[in-house]
Amino acid sequence: MSYNIALNFEDGVTRFVSCNEGETVLDAAYRAQINLPMDCSDGVCGTCKGTCRQGQYDLGDEYIDDALTDDEAEQGLVLTCQMVPFSDCVVEVPAASTLCKTGNATVEGTVAEVNLISATAIELKITAGDDIAFLPGQYVNIQVPGSEETRAYSFSSQPGSRDLSFLIRNVPGGLMSTYLVGKARAGDKLTLTGPMGSFYLRPIERPILMLAGGTGLAPILSKLEHMKANGCNSQPMHLVYGVSNDEDLVCVEALEQFAEALENFTFKTVISSGDSDHPNKGYVTNHMDDAPMNDGDVDVYLCGPPPMVDAVRAYFREQGITPNAFHYEKFTPSLATDAVKEKVA
Structure with a gap:
């Protein structure tokens, strides 16, 4: 048996390695010719420290407190030289991919x-x-x-x-x-x-609010496809999808199919043009009444143009809401570049 380990480097690059049963992440990476930071490989120096964002693993008891404290371990920090996965995992590596002799x-x-x-x-x-x-x-x-x-x-x-x-x-x-x-x-x-990119779906442990503007719907569709394939129905999931004009509204049929397949998923479409006859006019922040805010214990995923990102952040401030997690991606279409993306998690 083997597990897929996603190594997310600080420069945004993600590389996947296959980790055999009983094998450490460090050894699996080296086998794939990815040189993760390391000095001792014995759980003593702490050089290989990273953060596991999702997945199950065992760290054993061979490392020393100077390398990884109990508090750090409770927060998801790991030593890749000691980390033995027993599921697929996502590990953040605090180094650029180029320093690890790898790349895209x-x-x-x-x-x-x-x-x-x-x-x-x-x-x-x-x-x-x-x-x-x-x-x-x-x-x-x-x-x-x-x-x-x-x-x-x-x-x-x-x-x-x-x-x-x-x-x-x-x-x-x-x-x-x-x-x-x-x-x-x-x-x-x-x-x-x-x-x-770091705008990926984290483990679903609380309600999820997804916000999309225009073709910012793309990564949300990928998340929904994953949720559907894996039967993610344990938490409320709500999407507010906004566009400028009626003709910009796309993939609504797909969203309806997701709503049928995922019993806890709901969505709302919004059009900002005053000329539209759509029942929900304005901006996404005008139509957050169905959002599962859960007193701030909610994970937010937002993808849209910069003004939309700024407006949503201002909305949360005005409402006195601090989401448990706020992951966003903003893009700026232009003639020169088609799209410039900024990914923040």
Whole structure:
């Protein structure tokens, strides 16, 4: 038996290694030619200290308190030289990937479909040539054919499949948008580099509030796909999805299907244009009445443009609510870059 260990480096790079039963994370990483920080490998120095964000493991009792205190262990800190997983795990490594003599994985794929699902949104489906592991909510850089430029896009598909999908903002004049709308054909070769990002789904231990603006829905869809596949129904989960105009509202049928499959999942759509006849007009912060705030004991996932992120943060301050966790990703479409992403957890 083996377990998938996601190593999240501080520069945003994520690498997955297979850890055999009874094997330490440090040894599994070395076997994959990833040199995690280490001096002693005996639980004495503390150089290999990281943080396990999810998963089950055993640290044994061979390490000393100077390397890892009981308080640190209770907070999820680990010594990778002593950590023996007995489930899939996510481990944060407080070092850049380049210092560990690794970097992003590169996978070749082919265009399967390009669908213009609205005037402002493109659905891109790619078949990967090799397995590409990622956490629900992460993203990859996709090289624009015919150029050296890459663009960052979040997966909208479920992890664990070579059939990948992306929900992409159609930016007039944007390099990737121009390719997808006017030139892309099924069978075109694409290069994907990643995965990256800290906007991934954490263990579901309390109510979840998801907020999405426009194509910021993409990583939320990936999270919902994961929840559906793993039967995550233990906590209330609510999504508020906002767009500018009626025609920008996409993937509503998919959200309805998630609501049928996940008994604790509800969602609301919002349109900001005053010309719309939609029943929920305004901004997402005007329609938070159904949100499971739970006196602040809630995990929030927000993906949208900077003004939306700022407005939601201001809303929480004004309401006197401090969420247990507030994970956000903001992006700024532009002619020059298609999308600039900022990932914060």
